[in-house]
Amino acid sequence: xxxxxxxxxxxxxxxxxxxxxxxxxxxxxxxxxxxxxxxxxxxxxxxxxxxxxxxxxxxxxxxxxxxxxxxxxxxxxxxxxxxxxxxxxxxxxxxxxxxxxxxxxxxxxxxxxxxxxxxxxxxxxxxxxxxxxxxxxxxxxxxxxxxxxxxxxxxxxxxxxxxxxxxxxxxxxxxxxxxxxxxxxxxxxxxxxxxxxxxxxxxxxxxxxxxxxxxxxxxxxxxxxxxxxxxxxxxxxxxxxxxxxxxxxxxxxxxxxxxxxxxxxxxxxxxxxxxxxxxxxxxxxxxxxxxxxxxxxxxxxxxxxxxxxxxxxxxxxxxxxxxxxxxxxxxxxxxxxxxxxxxxxxxxxxxxxxxxxxxxxxxx
Numbered sequence: 001x002x003x004x005x006x007x008x009x010x011x012x013x014x015x016x017x018x019x020x021x022x023x024x025x026x027x028x029x030x031x032x033x034x035x036x037x038x039x040x041x042x043x044x045x046x047x048x049x050x051x052x053x054x055x056x057x058x059x060x061x062x063x064x065x066x067x068x069x070x071x072x073x074x075x076x077x078x079x080x081x082x083x084x085x086x087x088x089x090x091x092x093x094x095x096x097x098x099x100x101x102x103x104x105x106x107x108x109x110x111x112x113x114x115x116x117x118x119x120x121x122x123x124x125x126x127x128x129x130x131x132x133x134x135x136x137x138x139x140x141x142x143x144x145x146x147x148x149x150x151x152x153x154x155x156x157x158x159x160x161x162x163x164x165x166x167x168x169x170x171x172x173x174x175x176x177x178x179x180x181x182x183x184x185x186x187x188x189x190x191x192x193x194x195x196x197x198x199x200x201x202x203x204x205x206x207x208x209x210x211x212x213x214x215x216x217x218x219x220x221x222x223x224x225x226x227x228x229x230x231x232x233x234x235x236x237x238x239x240x241x242x243x244x245x246x247x248x249x250x251x252x253x254x255x256x257x258x259x260x261x262x263x264x265x266x267x268x269x270x271x272x273x274x275x276x277x278x279x280x281x282x283x284x285x286x287x288x289x290x291x292x293x294x295x296x297x298x299x300x301x302x303x304x305x306x307x308x309x310x311x312x313x314x315x316x317x318x319x320x321x322x323x324x325x326x327x328x329x330x331x332x333x334x335x336x337x338x339x340x341x342x343x344x345x346x347x348x349x350x351x352x353x354x355x356x357x358x359x360x361x362x363x364x
Contacts, residue, residue, distance in 0.1 A: 007222030016227040017050040020234055025054040029237050030186060031230060032321050034176065035193030036063030036349025037221050043358035045223045047230075055234060058321035059351035061175060061278060062193055064140045065092045066319060066343045066350050069276045071307035072139075072168045073098030078302040079135055079166065080111040086129075087113040088122035089137040092347040095340060099307045119151035126155075126163035135297045138167045143195040145169045145286055146260035149267040152288070155295060166297040167287050170273060172196050173204045174284040180212050185320055189215045189233035191226070194248045201256025202244050209242040220248040267292065276309070276343060277316025315342035318351050325352040332356060 006012065033039055039059045042048065048057060061067050073096055080087045080103075087103065094103040094115055107113040116122040119136055126134035138148050148169065155163045172193065179185055192205055197218045208214050215236030219229035225247060232245045246252050264286070273285025288296045309316065313335070314328040325331050325344065335341035337353050344352040 313342035
C-alpha cells in the first residue's frame with residue numbers, strides 16, 4: 001500500500017478546496033510558495049484550478065539552480081581551464097546559461113566537466129584519481145548543504161586535498177527577510193519549503209509571522225499537503241492572526257534535524273552571497289570555515305571576465321513574484337527547456353519550466 005495515497009485522494013482534496021472557497025475572503029490575497037518542488041507540484045496537479053479567484057499563487061526564490069547567478073557559472077568555467085582539473089556538478093546546473101557559455105557548452109569545447117549524482121560520488125572519483133584536481137560545484141539550500149558538509153568532513157578526514165568545493169550554498173531565512181521587506185513585493189502569505197524546514201526547523205522562520213506579520217504554513221509535496229497549507233494561510237489572513245503552522249508534521253519538527261545542523265556548523269560559516277533577482281544578501285550564504293581553506297576552490301587564482309545577466313530574460317523578476325513566466329517575452333519562443341535562455345527554464349523546479357510542461361496552453 002502506498003502510504004502517500006491518501007494525500008492524493010480526490011475527495012479529501014475537494015473537501016479542502018470547498019473549505020477554502022467557503023472562507024469568502026473579502027479581498028484577493030497573494031500566497032507565495034518558496035520551494036521549487038512546490039511550484040512543480042502545484043502546476044503538475046493543476047491546483048490553481050481548485051482555488052477561488054480570491055487566491056493567487058506566486059512562485060518565489062525556491063529553485064537553487066534558478067537563484068545561482070551567472071557569475072558562479074563563469075567562475076566555474078574559468079576553473080575548468082586549469083590543467084588536470086575536473087569540474088564536478090549536479091545535472092541541472094550544467095545547462096544554466098552563464099554570461100558567455102553554459103557548463104555543457106564548455107564541456108563541448110574540451111574541458112573536463114562531469115555530472116555526478118551526489119557530492120559523495122564526486123569525492124570517491126577524486127579519491128580514485130589523486131592526480132586530478134576535482135572541484136565540486138556546491139549549489140543548493142539547507143537540504144543540500146548538510147549532505148555536502150558530510151562529504152567535506154569525509155574529505156578532510158581522509159586528507160583528499162585534491163577535492164575542493166566552489167561554494168554557492170544558500171540559506172533561506174535571511175533571503176526571505178530581504179524579499180518580503182522589499183517595497184515592490186506584495187505577499188500576503190508564504191508556503192514554507194518542506195525540505196528546508198525539515199533540516200532547519202520552524203524556529204528560524206518565526207520572524208516572518210511575528211515581525212513581518214505574514215501568515216505562513218509548512219507544506220509537504222502532495223496535493224493535499226499544499227491545499228491544507230493554502231487553507232491554513234487563508235484562515236490566518238481572515239482572522240488577522242499570522243503564525244507558522246506546520247502542515248508537514250509527518251516529517252518536520254520544530255527543532256529540525258539537529259545532527260544535520262551540527263554537520264553544517266562544523267564545516268561552514270555564514271556569509272554574504274549574491275542571489276539572482278535579489279542581489280547580495282547578508283548572512284544568506286555558506287562558505288567553508290577558514291581552517292578548511294585547503295579545500296576551498298574560491299581561493300584558487302583565476303581571472304573571471306565581467307559577468308552580466310541577459311537583459312531580455314525576466315527570471316529574476318519571476319523569482320521575486322513580480323511577473324509570471326508567460327509575461328517574459330522569451331517564454332516558449334526563444335526560451336524553452338530544450339534551449340533555455342534563463343535559469344528558470346532549466347531545472348524541473350523552475351517556475352518557467354513548470355508552466356511550460358504542465359500548462360501547455362500558455363506556450364506560445
